Amino acid sequence: MVQTQRNIEVGPLPKTNETIIKCEGVNKWFGDMHVLKDVNLTINKGEVLVILGPSGSGKSTFIRTINGLEPIQKGHIEIDGVNLSHDLKDIEAIRKETGMVFQQFNLFPHMTILKNITLGPIWVKKKPKAEAEKLARELLERVGIPEQADKYPGQLSGGQQQRVAIARALAMQPEIMLFDEPTSALDPEMIKEVLDVMKELARSGMTMLCVTHEMGFAREVADRIVLFDGGEIIETGTPEKLFDNPKHERTKLFLSQIL
Amino acid sequence: MSVDLKLVEAKQMIAPPSQSFSMWVWIRKNLFNNWYNMLLTLLAGSLLVYISYATLTWVFTEAQWAVIGDNYKLFMVGQYPILALWRIWSALTMMTFMFGISAGTFKGTMLRLCYILSTIYLVHIIAPFTENTSKIWLTAQLVMLVISYFIGSKIPYAKRFNIVGWVISIPIILFFIHGFGILPVIRTNVWNGLMLTLMLAAVAIILSFPIGVLLALGRTSKLSVIKYFCIGYIELIRGIPLITILFMAQILFPLFLPTGLTIDNLLRVMLGATFFTAAYMAENVRGGLQSIPNGQYEAAKTIGLNPVQTTAFVILPQALRAIIPTIVGQSISMFKDTSLVAIVGLVDLLGIAQSVKSNPEFLGRHMEVYVFIAFVYWVIAYSMSYSSRRIEKSLGVGER
Numbered sequence: 001m002v003q004t005q006r007n008i009e010v011g012p013l014p015k016t017n018e019t020i021i022k023c024e025g026v027n028k029w030f031g032d033m034h035v036l037k038d039v040n041l042t043i044n045k046g047e048v049l050v051i052l053g054p055s056g057s058g059k060s061t062f063i064r065t066i067n068g069l070e071p072i073q074k075g076h077i078e079i080d081g082v083n084l085s086h087d088l089k090d091i092e093a094i095r096k097e098t099g100m101v102f103q104q105f106n107l108f109p110h111m112t113i114l115k116n117i118t119l120g121p122i123w124v125k126k127k128p129k130a131e132a133e134k135l136a137r138e139l140l141e142r143v144g145i146p147e148q149a150d151k152y153p154g155q156l157s158g159g160q161q162q163r164v165a166i167a168r169a170l171a172m173q174p175e176i177m178l179f180d181e182p183t184s185a186l187d188p189e190m191i192k193e194v195l196d197v198m199k200e201l202a203r204s205g206m207t208m209l210c211v212t213h214e215m216g217f218a219r220e221v222a223d224r225i226v227l228f229d230g231g232e233i234i235e236t237g238t239p240e241k242l243f244d245n246p247k248h249e250r251t252k253l254f255l256s257q258i259l
Numbered sequence: 260m261s262v263d264l265k266l267v268e269a270k271q272m273i274a275p276p277s278q279s280f281s282m283w284v285w286i287r288k289n290l291f292n293n294w295y296n297m298l299l300t301l302l303a304g305s306l307l308v309y310i311s312y313a314t315l316t317w318v319f320t321e322a323q324w325a326v327i328g329d330n331y332k333l334f335m336v337g338q339y340p341i342l343a344l345w346r347i348w349s350a351l352t353m354m355t356f357m358f359g360i361s362a363g364t365f366k367g368t369m370l371r372l373c374y375i376l377s378t379i380y381l382v383h384i385i386a387p388f389t390e391n392t393s394k395i396w397l398t399a400q401l402v403m404l405v406i407s408y409f410i411g412s413k414i415p416y417a418k419r420f421n422i423v424g425w426v427i428s429i430p431i432i433l434f435f436i437h438g439f440g441i442l443p444v445i446r447t448n449v450w451n452g453l454m455l456t457l458m459l460a461a462v463a464i465i466l467s468f469p470i471g472v473l474l475a476l477g478r479t480s481k482l483s484v485i486k487y488f489c490i491g492y493i494e495l496i497r498g499i500p501l502i503t504i505l506f507m508a509q510i511l512f513p514l515f516l517p518t519g520l521t522i523d524n525l526l527r528v529m530l531g532a533t534f535f536t537a538a539y540m541a542e543n544v545r546g547g548l549q550s551i552p553n554g555q556y557e558a559a560k561t562i563g564l565n566p567v568q569t570t571a572f573v574i575l576p577q578a579l580r581a582i583i584p585t586i587v588g589q590s591i592s593m594f595k596d597t598s599l600v601a602i603v604g605l606v607d608l609l610g611i612a613q614s615v616k617s618n619p620e621f622l623g624r625h626m627e628v629y630v631f632i633a634f635v636y637w638v639i640a641y642s643m644s645y646s647s648r649r650i651e652k653s654l655g656v657g658e659r
Contacts (some may be wrong), residue, residue: 100557102557104554105559106554108555108558123568124563124564172562250420
């Protein structure tokens with residue numbers, strides 16, 4: 001599974017130094033369980049960040065705090081200048097900035113693919129229907145399944161569904177894309193088609209946060225890797241640094257188990 | 260996926276073993292395979308023959324069906340004045356028209372319902388006891404059904420027209436039956452028979468549905484005032500028998516009204532039945548809401564939908580689809596429960612049956628009367644469950 005060679009001809013675009021996500025002292029508890037402990041992280045515009053970590057390490061919870069799906073109890077998160085608070089207005093503003101892709105796709109099963117993708121643009125962005133459909137078809141073209149527009153999610157394979165989910169998130173024209181284990185529910189032969197779409201997205205300069213177990217993807221595409229364990233960030237660094245020369249014992253242990 | 264990637268040479272296809280048995284083989288294998296099955300088969304068979312023989316003998320030789328034919332108008336519309344019967348026929352024509360339009364638009368289930376409807380009309384045209392004027396009206400219904408079917412399949416925006424059409428048709432139907440003073444008013448105490456049964460059921464089912472949805476949504480609300488009001492309402496109503504509610508609507512309710520204001524008896528009963536059914540409907544809808552995985556809410560949130568949009572576009576359509584069988588079950592049970600209104604003085608189909616069998620002229624004919632109204636109830640209830648099954652199939656309930 002692990003690919004060691006890097007795709008050199010499409011090296012990452014030069015990144016800006018403009019901060020888009022700033023997390024300071026983020027703490028979260030589920031009941032008595034302290035699931036995020038003082039997480040500090042700054043992400044620049046256009047950066048591709050891969051979050052690794054054993055299960056239960058808080059990586060999914062962390063990515064879900066960024067668009068307010070999980071409220072935090074301490075610390076603060078700032079997205080593109082908007083402070084994520086309990087104010088519904090701020091949360092709505094931040095959700096317009098961020099798109100999210102889930103492990104279980106979460107497409108709306110009672111709507112056609114086209115309806116799934118145009119629902120947000122039409123009702124949240126108030127786009128005219130024709131324009132929203134044009135955008136949706138372009139996005140389906142981009143994720144490689146233009147011919148599926150009028151089918152229902154249940155008629156598509158897992159990989160196709162996940163690509164529709166990516167198109168649905170992109171239809172809101174977000175600044176940031178959050179991926180919460182996008183390939184974990186897929187059959188092995190479908191993982192590649194989803195990763196290819198994500199790679200293309202990364203090359204286009206999208207800011208991305210990906211929780212994933214795909215080490216090949218992390219090595220090839222990530223600008224920076226963050227390793228979570230026990231609700232804390234253990235180590236961060238470029239893929240080379242983290243994979244080839246890990247500093248922390250827990251990083252070594254984790255990598256030895258997964259590679 | 261590539262064609263070259265053939266791991267195993269394709270072998271010749273093997274057909275599944277033949278499953279077709281002749282009837283005799285089937286009977287021997289399933290009914291007469293050992294001595295005690297043989298005994299059971301013979302016993303059950305003779306019982307079946309005996310019951311069918313007795314039933315058929317009674318239906319075709321002993322029963323005197325004249326009691327049905329002679330009182331047919333009573334069973335259908337009760338004491339509604341004969342001279343004003345054209346108004347009911349007109350209302351029925353309006354309904355037939357809308358059925359035809361819907362069948363033309365949606366085909367499928369509506370078309371099947373129209374087949375059932377036209378069969379009923381046809382049987383009545385052929386029936387010897389039907390009066391000639393009625394036969395003319397019934398033929399008009401059939402013609403109307405065909406015409407409106409073609410209109411429905413031709414007009415543009417047919418779906419929107421359908422909803423508007425049904426909504427408009429309700430006041431028109433009521434106008435014909437009641438009169439509203441433009442036509443001479445016919446008071447609700449002579450709205451009897453099957454007409455009353457159908458009206459009560461239709462009102463209770465149609466109105467209780469939106470109320471039930473609102474109550475179910477209210478019960479899941481985060482605002483505790485709304486939440487506890489809805490819980491209180493649902494639990495209170497579900498704890499009281501329908502008969503008690505009907506009595507309260509009849510006797511208690513007028514006491515709370517300011518003097519001089521009276522509300523029609525039928526209207527009160529309709530409201531009572533509606534609010535009763537709404538509580539059950541709410542619990543059905545809540546079951547549907549609970550069947551929606553949390554991921555659907557999250558997905559809706561992340562594309563920026565607000566809670567109202569999430570409910571309207573994502574959650575409710577899926578929840579309602581999942582509970583079509585229970586909604587129809589509830590509707591069928593409400594339809595049959597309308598027979599309880601006989602207790603508070605409304606004369607529905609069952610009420611008419613009671614008065615017909617106590618008519619000295621038809622003494623001892625209660626079997627015929629009850630068998631007949633049971634058949635009427637069955638035809639309608641079965642049509643409902645039949646359409647439910649077809650709608651489930653066409654919406655793919657159970658498959659996601």
